[in-house]
Every structure is written in structure tokens, then in C-alpha cells.
Amino acid sequence: MSGHSQFSNIMHRKGAQDKKRAKIFSKLAKEITVAAKAGLPDPDMNPRLRSAVQAARSQNMPKDNIERAIKKSQDNDLANYDEVRYEGFGPGGIGFIVETLTDNRNRTAGEVRSIFTKCGGNLGETGSVSFSFKRVGLIEFPKNSGSDDDLIEMTIEAGAEDCISNEDTHEIYCKADELHSISAGLENQLGEPNSVSIIWKPETLIPADIELMEKIIKMIDALEDSDDIQNVYTNFDATDEVLEQLSG
Numbered sequence: 001m002s003g004h005s006q007f008s009n010i011m012h013r014k015g016a017q018d019k020k021r022a023k024i025f026s027k028l029a030k031e032i033t034v035a036a037k038a039g040l041p042d043p044d045m046n047p048r049l050r051s052a053v054q055a056a057r058s059q060n061m062p063k064d065n066i067e068r069a070i071k072k073s074q075d076n077d078l079a080n081y082d083e084v085r086y087e088g089f090g091p092g093g094i095g096f097i098v099e100t101l102t103d104n105r106n107r108t109a110g111e112v113r114s115i116f117t118k119c120g121g122n123l124g125e126t127g128s129v130s131f132s133f134k135r136v137g138l139i140e141f142p143k144n145s146g147s148d149d150d151l152i153e154m155t156i157e158a159g160a161e162d163c164i165s166n167e168d169t170h171e172i173y174c175k176a177d178e179l180h181s182i183s184a185g186l187e188n189q190l191g192e193p194n195s196v197s198i199i200w201k202p203e204t205l206i207p208a209d210i211e212l213m214e215k216i217i218k219m220i221d222a223l224e225d226s227d228d229i230q231n232v233y234t235n236f237d238a239t240d241e242v243l244e245q246l247s248g
Contacts, residue, residue: 020224021059027230028056029069030101034081036073047180051196058140058194079103086112087129090121090234091215092208095129097200098223099231108228115226119219132235133200136161137179139172139186140194146170154189158182169194173201202235210245213238217246 032052039046043053049070056066072078084105086098096116102108116123139160145151148165151172155163160174160182174182176198183196208216216236223232238246 023225023227024059025056025061025065026227028052028059028061029065029072030081031230032056032066032069033073033078034101036070037078041070041073050180054193055195055197057192084108085126085130086123087126088116088121088123089129090116090119090219092206092212092236094206094208094212094216095132095202095235096121096219096223097129097133097233098229099233100226100228101230102228108226111226111228112223115219115222119222120215121219130200132204133202133233135176136199136201137174137176137182137197138199138201139174139179139183139196141170141172141186141190142194143168143170145190154186158185199231200233202233205235205237208236208238208242210242212236213242213246 032049035046035049035052039049041049043050053066056069081101081103082105084100084102086096086100086109088096088098090096098112100108100112113123141151143165146154148170151165151170152163155172158172158174159178160172162173164171164173172182172186179196179198183193187193213236216234220232220234223229
């Protein structure tokens, strides 16, 4: 299981998503607006927008909020947002990839650098971390979509690369350029997925004990608290015992 998945499970158990719902909605709305502005304001004709809307629905974002974010994309006074990626190392040499949407590169760069420094990490050059990750498509379906065996069989038939089932979801991984075609095929069989996204999946994981995990969570929390930061990916690997201690 990747650090991406493990962290999602930890934060779900800790109830952190509920505490940060307003901030989550704000980031989802920004992605919806940017996606709609970059293409057509119609989810059926714009794969990125469709993915953004699905992610918003999975977080129970109100329909009015979603429609308002799409409509905002047509505002001529809307700020231009740049997609900027930062890479670096956190406590214990854990790799971090940070994706941002910003209307002020200098502000965002300073904030990201400050968080890395305060948390005992350091920013690296572009490629210093991502070389050990793989850019892949991820489709997440709710657990009740089907049995683990059924999902594995469907994954193979659809042409995806892997299916990992956990307590809450089925995670299906595929090549990034095949994401939307595979997602559409599976959606016909399983219903609407929780999310459809292109992520950074670590190819090499670094073991993390409870002490290191507490530092990692503190750093991820600080990064995700920034309005400019959309996604954070890491390559930690925590045992079930460590996860239980964290969620206890």
C-alpha cells in the first residue's frame, strides 16, 4: 500500500477531514474552476472537470457549491492559476511531492520552503524525488461496489495494472494516459467512482515507526493547511501496528 493510501486511511480514522471540511471544499472548488476554465465548462466534455466534480461529490460537497465553482470559471476577472510542483525530503529522508495551484509563485514558494524547514526537511530540485515515483491513474470505488475478487477480475479485463482493496475502498491503478477510458468502462459496471485522478505513486517505500510517522503527519498537516497546496504525496511505509497506534 502506498503512502498516499495509508495517509488517507489515517486521516479518515482520525476524523481530520471533518475538521478541515471548509478548507477541503475551498481546494475542490479551486480545482473545479481551473479545470472548467482550461477546457469546456461541461463535465461530460471535459475529463479533468469531470474528475474534479467526482472528487467533490465524494466529499459531499453541495451541488450548489459545485455549480458555483463551474460558473466562476467564466468570470473574466478570475485570477490565472499556475500549476507548480515542488519536491523535497522530510523527516527521516521521506520523499515529498507537493502540487500547487497558485496565483503568486513567490508567495507559494516561500510558504512551501518555510514548512519544509520548520518540519526538519529541505526542498530539492525538480526530479530529485519524482524519479522514484510513477505517474499513474487512480480510480477509487466504494467498498460496496463489489467483492475483492470481482474487482480484480474487472480490473484485468479493463486493462488496468493493479487493484488494491482495503477497508473502505477499491483502488484501481492504470497508465495515466488510459485513465479516463478505463474509468468510463468500469463506471458502466460499478457506478460512479469516488474519485478519478492522476497521482504520484511511490515505487520505493521507506519504513516509518510511530515517532517518524508523527513527524510526517505534522508536516503533511502543515502543507495541506496552505490554501495554495492541492495535493501531497509521500513514500513512507507504516505497519498495521503503527497505523493502529496513530488512529487510537
